[in-house]
Amino acid sequence: MILQLYAMFSQAESESISNNVKDGRRKGYQIGKVPMMYGSLLGYRKGPDGEPEIVPEEAEIVVDIYTRFLDGESIVGICNHLENQGVKTIKGNAKWHQSTVRHILTNEKYKGDVLIQKTYIADIFSKKSIQNTGELPQYLIKNHHVPIIEPSVFDIVQYEMSRRSNRHEVSRGGKTTKSKYSSKYALTDVLRCNECGSKYKRVTWTSLGEKQIVWRCTSRIDHGKKFCKNSPTISEESLHKAIVNALNVMLTTKTTIHELLKGSMAALLGANRSEMQIGTLSNEIAVLNNQIFEIVREEIEKRTDSKIIEEKCALLHEKIEGIKKEIQQMQLQKQAASSGNGRLREICEALDEIGTEFREYNDVVTRRLISKIRIVSNKKIIITFCGCMDIEQLL
Incomplete structure (x- = not known):
């Protein structure tokens, strides 16, 4: 009995100390006091x-990681590149894991902000870290330090991460399945x-010893003319x-793009209003x-059966x-609006840099500026730039 009392007092004391520490940290968060884990943050160190x-x-x-990702390279490809170049991780490891690159691409500290209390420890004895999905308040400190990545570029990367991870293959012949991102073409x-609505696939045709590269509907390849x-x-x-x-048409319609940019700003303001709803x-x-x-x-005090509780x-x-799903949807909409604005600015900047007409096809330019191409017929396609500007082209 005495041992049980000692154990109870010990547990209560531990919980009291833990709560005091937590309260102290949260008060520090509210006034902008931020702990920086430099040992796991590539690109920064503690200054004088x-x-x-x-x-x-x-x-x-x-x-380099951000640039390669926006150029269309996969996370696996970025890992392979870093290893081939002999680049070490912040821990000094020669092996780059996908989770390491993904963490760098999604860490808001690289755009100069700090989001505090992304995780929390619910049990002081197990010390297990749990993702904070609304159970505790989070603290976002903007412009906390000098960014390595421009905020607009960071937002574009978050949109691209979301787009790649939520790609779906549409097929009338069966279930809608998730498709993998391809960095090759x-x-x-x-x-x-x-x-x-199905994807198109690159196919090599050989006729009389001559090869021809064509693109075909995957549903047509798999099921013929059935669907x-x-x-x-x-x-x-x-x-x-x-x-x-x-x-080249885009180069001659820069004024139109600037008008689209104004429209995107209106969408961004609407998304900012949704942040209050998230709160x-x-x-x-x-x-x-x-x-x-x-x-x-x-109910425990009443000794109610656990099933009833x-x-x-x-x-x-x-x-x-x-509610969590609703918050997640709002966050995605806000992110899409913000990144849409950033992508329009990127188009304007890219076209200003190029200046002269395009003479040959380029995969990097396609990835950066084109979000969808619909094959209407063997004579016509519709090219969508940054999700908001369609241009018809004859083949």
Whole structure:
């Protein structure tokens, strides 16, 4: 009995100390006091004034990772490139894991901001770190330090990460399945059949000893004319010519792009309004969590059966999950609006840099400026630039 009392007092003391430490840290967060884990942050070190300082040679690696990702290279490809170049991780390892590159591409510290309390420790004894999805407040400190990556570029990368991870293959012949991102050919990622919505696939035809590269609807390849009856086969050469022509049209319509940019700014302002709604929904989650806690506490005191307690809490848990999904959707919409604005600016800057007409097809330019190409017929395609500007081209 005495040992049990000692254990109870010890646990209570541990929890009290833990709560005091947590309260101290959260007060520090509110006034902008930020812990920086320099040992796992490539590109920064602690400066003489105690503030983050850029490490030039490491910052070059970070910029290279972002540039290659926006140029269409896959995360696996970036890892292979870094290893082949003999580049070491922040821990000094020669092996680059996909999670390491992905962390660099999604870490807001590289655009000069700091988001605090992304995770939390619910149990002081197990010390298990849990993802914070609204259970506790998060603190975003903007312009905390000098960025390595421009905020607009960072936002574009987040949109591209989301786009690659949410790609789906459309097929009338079976279930809709998730497709893998391809970094080999830019057209694999953007060509779509206007009739059935399926991807187009690069195919090599051989006739009388001569090879020809063509693109064909995957549904037509897999199922013949059963589901997609009229999708045309298009030669790669004609596609490349049409894309070059469309890019040259873009060069002559810069004024139109600037008008689109104004429209995108309006969408961005609407997305910013949704951030207030996200805050309200996060507070709702906190209230529901408190209700669950009170229900459990009261019912335990009444010695209610655990199954009854679970039933009472299940509805509240369901509400919390619904709110979390709503928050996630709002965050994606805000991210899309923000990155759309950034992509339009990128188009303007890219076209200003090029200045002269396009003379040959380029995969990098296609990835950066073209979001979709619909194959309407064997004579016509529709090219969509940055998700908001369509240009028809004859083949």
